Amino acid sequence: MSATRLGELQDAFCDFVVHGRSAPALETQLRSRGAGDSELQLDVYRNAYFIRLEKALAHDFPLSAKLLGPQSFARLAAEYVLAYPSRHPSLRYLGHALPGWLGEHTGVATGDLAAIEWAAMQVLDGCDREPVDSGRLEGIAPADWPRLALALMPTLSLLEISSNADRVWLSGAEGHELVETKRRRIAVSRGAECRPCLTELSSETFLVLEAVSRTNCLADASDEVAKTAVSASLPEQIATAIHVAFAHGWVTGVGPRQVAE
Amino acid sequence: MTPRLGLGLRPPMYQQARLGEIRVDWFELISENFMVPGGQPLAVLEDVRRHYPIAFHGVSMNLGGTDPLDGGYLGELKHLADSFEPLFVSDHLCWTRHRGQHLHDLLPLPYAEEVVDHVARRIETVQEVLGRKILIENLSSYVKFDWGDMPEWEFLAEVASRADCLILLDVNNIVVSAWNHGFDAESYVGAIPRERVAQHHVAGHSSTGRLKIDTHDHPASAAVIALYAEARRRFGPRPVCLERDDNIPGTEELLAELKAITQVSAATEPCA
Numbered sequence: 001m002s003a004t005r006l007g008e009l010q011d012a013f014c015d016f017v018v019h020g021r022s023a024p025a026l027e028t029q030l031r032s033r034g035a036g037d038s039e040l041q042l043d044v045y046r047n048a049y050f051i052r053l054e055k056a057l058a059h060d061f062p063l064s065a066k067l068l069g070p071q072s073f074a075r076l077a078a079e080y081v082l083a084y085p086s087r088h089p090s091l092r093y094l095g096h097a098l099p100g101w102l103g104e105h106t107g108v109a110t111g112d113l114a115a116i117e118w119a120a121m122q123v124l125d126g127c128d129r130e131p132v133d134s135g136r137l138e139g140i141a142p143a144d145w146p147r148l149a150l151a152l153m154p155t156l157s158l159l160e161i162s163s164n165a166d167r168v169w170l171s172g173a174e175g176h177e178l179v180e181t182k183r184r185r186i187a188v189s190r191g192a193e194c195r196p197c198l199t200e201l202s203s204e205t206f207l208v209l210e211a212v213s214r215t216n217c218l219a220d221a222s223d224e225v226a227k228t229a230v231s232a233s234l235p236e237q238i239a240t241a242i243h244v245a246f247a248h249g250w251v252t253g254v255g256p257r258q259v260a261e
Numbered sequence: 262m263t264p265r266l267g268l269g270l271r272p273p274m275y276q277q278a279r280l281g282e283i284r285v286d287w288f289e290l291i292s293e294n295f296m297v298p299g300g301q302p303l304a305v306l307e308d309v310r311r312h313y314p315i316a317f318h319g320v321s322m323n324l325g326g327t328d329p330l331d332g333g334y335l336g337e338l339k340h341l342a343d344s345f346e347p348l349f350v351s352d353h354l355c356w357t358r359h360r361g362q363h364l365h366d367l368l369p370l371p372y373a374e375e376v377v378d379h380v381a382r383r384i385e386t387v388q389e390v391l392g393r394k395i396l397i398e399n400l401s402s403y404v405k406f407d408w409g410d411m412p413e414w415e416f417l418a419e420v421a422s423r424a425d426c427l428i429l430l431d432v433n434n435i436v437v438s439a440w441n442h443g444f445d446a447e448s449y450v451g452a453i454p455r456e457r458v459a460q461h462h463v464a465g466h467s468s469t470g471r472l473k474i475d476t477h478d479h480p481a482s483a484a485v486i487a488l489y490a491e492a493r494r495r496f497g498p499r500p501v502c503l504e505r506d507d508n509i510p511g512t513e514e515l516l517a518e519l520k521a522i523t524q525v526s527a528a529t530e531p532c533a
Contacts (some may be wrong), residue, residue: 003379006371007327007359009406013368014359031405037471041441044403044474045366052365086363087400089321089334090293128299155300194301 012122016042017049018085053081056091060121061098063173064114068106075104092125106179109163109178116169119157121187126155131249134242144256148218151253152245155190158201158210166198189250199248209250218242264314264348266519267502273509275305281312283512285519287348289502292319296337314348316460316502317341318429322352322387324397325370325380326359335390342391348500349460351396351429354417356419358368369402372416373409377423384424396429396459397421401437401466401475413438414452421457428453430496431462432488433481433504437473446484450492458496463489463522464504478507486522493523 012026024236055106056067065073084097099118103111131153140148162183168176185206191197201209206227212222218238225236245251264286270278277283288309295306295317309315321334342350345459355367370376388394399417411419421428430453432446439446463486481489481503489501503519 003327005408006325006376006379009371009408010327010356010359010368014362014364017364017366017368018362029406029408031407038404038469041404044472045368048366049364058363086365087361089331089358089363090296091365092293092297123300125297125300127300128303154298190300194304 009152017045018082020046050078050081053077053086053091053094055082057095057098060092060095061114061117063169064098064102064110064117066173067113067168067178068110076102079105092121095121107180109165112159112161112163112165112180112220113168115157115159115161116165116186116188119159120169122157123155123188123196124192124194126190129153129155129252132251132254134246134251136254137242140254146219147256148217149253149255150212150242150245150251151216152209152213153189153250153252156157156213156250157188158206158213159186159188160184160206161186162237166200170198187248187250189248201244202240204237205241205244208238211246212241212245264500265498266302266516266523267316267500268512268515268519269318269504269506270309270315271506271509274364274512275309278313279305279308279428283516285512285516286312287314287316287500287502289316289318289504291433292317292338292341292350293321295341296334302524312332312344315345316349316351317345317347318341318398318502319352319367320365320367321357321363323353323355323356323358323382323526325356325376326386326458327350327356327379328358328360330383330386331358332390335387336511339391349427349429350391351397351460353400354397354420355400357431359394362444367400369400369404369406370416371406371408372411372413373406374411376409377411377416377419379422381406381423384420388424388426394426396427397424398429398431398462399434399438399464399474401431401441403472403474412444412449412452413442414449418452418454418457422454426457427459427460428457429459430491430492431464433462433466433485434475436482436484436488437466437475440468440473446488447491450488450495453495455496458492458499459491461489461496461499462504463501476507477504480518481522486525489522490525 015021018028027038038059054074057077080098080101086094097233099111099115102114160183163180166186168178185203187201189197207225211224215221222238267287267289268285270288270290277329295302353367357364435446435449463481464477465474465481467474503515
């Protein structure tokens with residue numbers, strides 16, 4: 001065999017379930033109880049596949065699903081799972097690319113709302129870390145600042161949005177129409193009992209924190225931010241961003257690069 | 262004393278279960294829902310475990326697949342099991358993933374001798390990694406393959422014997438598959454070796470006329486309750502878990518259903 005024969009059978013089964021491709025190779029291997037039975041039996045699996053995955057996405061993106069409407073969301077979900085088949089044992093991760101995909105297929109504002117919903121999931125079940133306070137900075141010698149590492153909360157998401165998706169999210173999609181706006185920056189972070197908190201950020205603070213979250217190093221982040229056009233002076237911009245991060249409890253580690261988390 | 266009456270823990274029950282307010286002996290948890298880095302799911306798990314024994318029931322182990330077993334997945338499951346000391350770790354006698362794609366469904370296998378070998382070897386590997394025996398659950402299925410002429414119960418018993426694992430006998434799944442494939446449900450129960458059965462599932466299903474579908478959205482049918490009584494007679498008292506995934510009523514209603522099912526069967530004595 002057997003692994004080969006079983007693999008071929010699973011190839012054909014998968015092809016039918018996911019793509020609905022007529023599978024004579026599969027149907028000849030089924031034991032029907034009557035005419036048309038094998039088609040009916042296989043359809044149970046095909047229907048269940050799409051219903052289950054759509055339901056998982058609707059669970060994880062409830063406001064996006066609500067605003068798009070059940071029929072439209074079901075159609076989009078079916079297209080999405082064809083474009084991004086599940087690669088993880090848990091359905092929890094199925095929607096990882098949905099915000100960008102919805103942004104492309106339904107408009108920026110819907111993508112923004114989905115991005116907030118995805119960030120809220122990270123808040124719910126992301127890594128637990130305790131915040132540190134800004135007192136940690138006091139013991140750091142001036143010579144160590146260039147290689148200072150700052151670790152931010154793994155559950156913190158920094159998002160650029162071009163809509164009022166944050167307000168729509170906060171209202172539970174009641175009383176706000178989702179519309180495009182000028183570009184704004186927000187942070188989605190973990191609050192009490194793993195609830196998501198939304199904080200609007202200045203573009204300067206966003207740039208610094210975004211660079212810190214990518215590089216983990218203040219000097220590298222400064223170099224990156226220095227390449228962008230900013231209105232405030234760079235040291236002031238960095239100091240403000242660090243202050244905001246500590247004030248909101250988003251910093252989990254401070255120290256020379258090799259010892260920070 | 263072995264805990265008897267269990268419920269499948271679902272999000273609407275989390276709040277009460279965290280406080281130990283549900284009068285049930287144990288909970289069965291979907292393993293994958295707790296394979297997360299941290300946050301609320303693990304906080305729920307810790308609280309629930311403080312009050313109740315638990316079992317981990319998986320849906321993505323892919324025991325019947327031809328993709329290699331997922332070492333990362335098994336590592337996470339081992340970590341969960343080592344951390345929370347479950348009564349059981351179980352999954353299904355099926356395949357769920359192919360060529361890297363997870364289908365998130367419990368897909369049927371051909372009941373062929375060669376497939377017994379294939380699945381038994383994979384279960385042995387899983388048990389070595391986890392350092393414990395696992396339970397394998399029989400499926401509800403809607404198709405049957407021409408390849409292989411073993412009846413499903415023989416396939417299940419043979420896999421369990423060769424892999425030296427235990428069986429989670431789902432009586433609802435037997436009722437569903439018996440209708441869909443035209444076999445006798447009681448004969449199925451009668452053919453399963455007593456010493457392998459460690460747990461039961463009971464649940465409800467839907468009927469479309471030509472097929473029964475394993476939906477877990479209704480109370481258990483009379484046929485399921487009767488078959489559970491037969492299973493109890495044959496296997497003696499085993500931990501039993503009521504599963505409900507849709508149209509989930511309040512916990513009092515679920516507990517009343519579970520008690521009614523087990524009271525019907527309590528009068529029947531195990532075989533000598």
